[in-house]
Amino acid sequence: MDRRKVLRFLGISPAVLAGFPASAEKTRARVASSDGNAGDLITVMNPAIAGKLADRVPLVPPLDTLNGKFIYMVNLSWEGPDAANYFYEAMTEWLQQHYTGLTTKVKVTAEGMFGADPGLLKDITASGAAAAIVGVAG
Amino acid sequence: MSRWAKQIQMQCKIPAIGIASSNIVHYATGYVAKYQNGMPIRYVSVPFPFTGQPRAVDVGYVTGKGMLSGRPLMTAVVAALTDPLTADEKISGTPPEESIEPRLLPPDTEDNLRVMFDEKEWTDFNTIILPTEKRVTEMLKGTSHKPDEVIKTINITGGARPLTVEKVAVSAVMAGASPEHFPVILALATQAPFGNSTSSLANMVIISGPIRDKLKFNCGTNAMGPYNRSNAVVGRAFTIMSKTAGDLRNNVNAWETLGNTAQYNNMCYGENEAALPEGWQPLHVQMGFKPTENVITVGTGWSAIASVGASQSIYPTHYLMRDYISSFCASGSAATVVIDPTVAGLLKDTHGFQTKEQLSEWFSQNIQKTAGSYWGNGVIQSTAVPLALQGLEPYASWRKLPDDALIKPFTNPRAIHVIVAGGGVQTMWFVTDYGIRRGVSIDEWM
Numbered sequence: 007m008d009r010r011k012v013l014r015f016l017g018i019s020p021a022v023l024a025g026f027p028a029s030a031e032k033t034r035a036r037v038a039s040s041d042g043n044a045g046d047l048i049t050v051m052n053p054a055i056a057g058k059l060a061d062r063v064p065l066v067p068p069l070d071t072l073n074g075k076f077i078y079m080v081n082l083s084w085e086g087p088d089a090a091n092y093f094y095e096a097m098t099e100w101l102q103q104h105y106t107g108l109t110t111k112v113k114v115t116a117e118g119m120f121g122a123d124p125g126l127l128k129d130i131t132a133s134g135a136a137a138a139i140v141g142v143a144g
Numbered sequence: 145m146s147r148w149a150k151q152i153q154m155q156c157k158i159p160a161i162g163i164a165s166s167n168i169v170h171y172a173t174g175y176v177a178k179y180q181n182g183m184p185i186r187y188v189s190v191p192f193p194f195t196g197q198p199r200a201v202d203v204g205y206v207t208g209k210g211m212l213s214g215r216p217l218m219t220a221v222v223a224a225l226t227d228p229l230t231a232d233e234k235i236s237g238t239p240p241e242e243s244i245e246p247r248l249l250p251p252d253t254e255d256n257l258r259v260m261f262d263e264k265e266w267t268d269f270n271t272i273i274l275p276t277e278k279r280v281t282e283m284l285k286g287t288s289h290k291p292d293e294v295i296k297t298i299n300i301t302g303g304a305r306p307l308t309v310e311k312v313a314v315s316a317v318m319a320g321a322s323p324e325h326f327p328v329i330l331a332l333a334t335q336a337p338f339g340n341s342t343s344s345l346a347n348m349v350i351i352s353g354p355i356r357d358k359l360k361f362n363c364g365t366n367a368m369g370p371y372n373r374s375n376a377v378v379g380r381a382f383t384i385m386s387k388t389a390g391d392l393r394n395n396v397n398a399w400e401t402l403g404n405t406a407q408y409n410n411m412c413y414g415e416n417e418a419a420l421p422e423g424w425q426p427l428h429v430q431m432g433f434k435p436t437e438n439v440i441t442v443g444t445g446w447s448a449i450a451s452v453g454a455s456q457s458i459y460p461t462h463y464l465m466r467d468y469i470s471s472f473c474a475s476g477s478a479a480t481v482v483i484d485p486t487v488a489g490l491l492k493d494t495h496g497f498q499t500k501e502q503l504s505e506w507f508s509q510n511i512q513k514t515a516g517s518y519w520g521n522g523v524i525q526s527t528a529v530p531l532a533l534q535g536l537e538p539y540a541s542w543r544k545l546p547d548d549a550l551i552k553p554f555t556n557p558r559a560i561h562v563i564v565a566g567g568g569v570q571t572m573w574f575v576t577d578y579g580i581r582r583g584v585s586i587d588e589w590m
Contacts (some may be wrong), residue, residue: 047251051275053266053314053347053388055309056245060182065233066153066160068226077225080148080160081549085195086525087533092202100218118530119145130156135227139150141163142190143145 023093037142078135080126081112082119084143093142111135119143146172146181153183161185161224163166165192166211167342179302184233186224190217195522211378227501248277261318266395268383270406272318282539283313286313286326287589295333298389300340301397307333307389313386316484322375324359328440329381330589335442335581337386338407343523344446346406347577348480349379351414352428354475355586361414365567368413368574369483379412382442404414404446411448416565419485421492424500427563432498438586441478443561445578448452455571460495462506468575470513473521475528476551478579479507487573501560510558516547 069075079094081087098110111133116123130138145162154158162172162185169187177184189211194202210220246356252260257274261267273279284291291310298305303392312333332349339345351361362372370376393396410444417426417435428439455461469479483491483504515544519542532539542551554560561580566572 016387028245039502045253048254048257048274048276049251050249050257051277051280052247052249053275053311053318053384054245054264054388054391055305055311056308057179057296057305057391059178059239060180060302061238062235063150063154063183064236065183065229066157067158067229068159070226070252072222072225076506080152082145083530084526085522087529089195089525090202092197092199093205094205097218097221104218104338113532116530116534117150118526120526121350121530126312127151127155130152130158136156137158138156138160139148139221140145140149140152143164143168
């Protein structure tokens with residue numbers, strides 16, 4: 007009796023075992039069961055569902071320097087529009103201390119983190135911003 | 145957050161980086177980048193929390209170290225804005241398919257399979273029934289629907305996973321269900337996955353119609369306790385299908401910081417329709433279904449408060465319910481009250497509520513809380529503040545009130561549901577902040 011017939015006799019799909027050579031080795035040495043007797047090999051169905059990977063999109067090239075640049079800070083209003091005000095202030099102070107001519111603007115999104123804000127994107131473009139920092143969430 | 149950064153990069157053509165706590169960064173750069181966003185957004189990880197912190201704390205965050213890189217936080221910010229792109233960051237196009245999940249798993253011993261199922265986080269870590277093909281085939285006999293029929297595509301954390309009738313049958317077997325439960329579980333699958341948030345979201349599953357008696361769902365004594373097989377296996381199936389179809393894994397894409405024990409069974413119970421006072425309609429009839437139809441309804445929320453003791457004549461029951469509900473955040477104006485038939489009788493006969501709707505209306509008109517307490521909730525801050533900023537009422541006016549001003553935040557009586565369950569042993573009730581979704585026909589899945 008050839009291997010495929012043996013496997014079929016044991017209730018195992020040869021196609022399945024073809025993808026799992028290590029398991030196939032074990033199966034040849036032991037008797038398979040379809041109803042789960044302890045100690046026997048059994049075959050069960052896979053509850054997992056393969057996920058579809060997202061199409062890759064490259065990043066926009068980064069800046070060469072922050073000197074003289076306008077940085078747009080987007081406040082996503084996580085836990086409220088005022089929750090991270092001090093953080094944005096402190097970040098702006100630090101950047102302006104370290105980079106000549108750097109300016110910033112902080113804007114709260116119209117519908118929080120989970121909504122939409124088409125006006126925001128138009129404003130960023132119109133502002134001439136060189137880069138954006140989006141935050142913060144926890 | 146990755147969605148925003150991606151939109152800015154694609155539409156404004158400028159670099160955009162994210163700043164978030166380490167758990168969000170892990171999620172965003174791992175699962176989200178792989179299954180949702182496709183763009184490997186650069187992130188800097190910052191300490192947390194921000195809400196309610198004095199200025200010195202936030203300044204300390206900025207002058208301190210990043211949580212993941214260990215570098216000074218602002219050095220990491222500058223690097224994220226200026227470091228040259230890596231080869232991986234330049235990739236575009238459709239990636240090769242991830243390895244296909246085989247329909248059958250490699251043969252192994254029962255013990256090894258149990259270990260693997262737990263390691264994959266396909267279970268609730270209680271013992272499951274292993275889904276042999278024979279058992280799944282038997283389960284599929286509980287419906288006329290074909291095994292390859294796609295019920296819905298699960299995409300809540302990305303991946304666009306097609307949930308088929310056969311996959312639900314696998315979960316139903318694992319949960320210990322029988323084929324007669326399968327139409328109920330298939331109807332429930334239309335509502336999968338269960339709540340997943342950084343907060344302690346959970347669900348409530350309510351069975352309505354004659355199928356409660358046919359399958360012996362518990363609607364009476366201990367309706368919400370571990371004393372009934374149908375309640376147990378249907379509620380558990382929701383958890384297992386949510387985890388498997390949603391690919392939910394702890395600290396990968398499941399981030400509830402405390403979690404919620406209600407997620408083991410999802411508060412599955414039947415309404416005690418036979419014990420409803422005259423004039424009080426069953427939940428599914430309130431939704432427009434016929435009394436003879438079988439319906440499953442899912443609610444989503446966080447909290448439940450029990451009455452603890454028996455109803456007292458010196459303080460009407462609905463007053464105490466009102467007081468307890470006022471502690472909820474009122475997100476979406478949602479509340480669900482689960483009451484024993486004895487309480488329903490009191491509310492009708494002693495206090496004059498001729499219908500559930502009258503009681504819901506009374507709650508809407510009489511539950512008050514301070515503006516400070518309302519706005520002090522993080523979910524309200526994230527959801528209602530944006531509405532206030534757009535000038536939408538009543539949120540815009542409420543936001544101008546002093547903290548101690550009283551408001552009536554449960555503005556929509558239709559979002560306040562009353563469900564009767566229990567065995568008439570005690571005048572007990574639960575109030576919850578669960579929002580009830582539209583019911584789903586079980587009959588269509590037979």
